[in-house]
Amino acid sequence: MIYEIREYTTVPGRMPALVKRFNEHTLRLFEQHGMDLEFISLTAVGENSTNELVYVLRFADYADMERKWAEFVADPEWQRVQAESERDGPILARLARRVLNPTPFER
Numbered sequence: 001m002i003y004e005i006r007e008y009t010t011v012p013g014r015m016p017a018l019v020k021r022f023n024e025h026t027l028r029l030f031e032q033h034g035m036d037l038e039f040i041s042l043t044a045v046g047e048n049s050t051n052e053l054v055y056v057l058r059f060a061d062y063a064d065m066e067r068k069w070a071e072f073v074a075d076p077e078w079q080r081v082q083a084e085s086e087r088d089g090p091i092l093a094r095l096a097r098r099v100l101n102p103t104p105f106e107r
Contacts, residue, residue: 002059003100004059005056006057007096007097008053010053035057041053
């Protein structure tokens with residue numbers, strides 16, 4: 001099992017558009033593509049506390065992650081939703097991601 005952490009920093013003033021896109025489309029599309037959302041939140045305290053959304057996805061392995069992301073970004077519905085949500089300008093100023101592998105640790 002691996003976990004992908006994604007941090008989206010929005011263009012100032014565009015967080016409502018990102019939250020709306022997640023609530024109305026992205027979360028459902030993640031589920032549709034078998035992407036297991038473990039956690040999602042807005043940053044409450046810290047450097048980007050006014051314009052950062054962070055979420056964590058769980059995948060079986062690297063191949064599973066790559067396959068599911070490829071299917072997601074190729075999905076015509078996602079492409080339409082992304083284009084429509086950015087009609088008033090880009091939403092993201094920066095995307096950071098990390099992949100965590102907890103394999104060496106026992107619980």
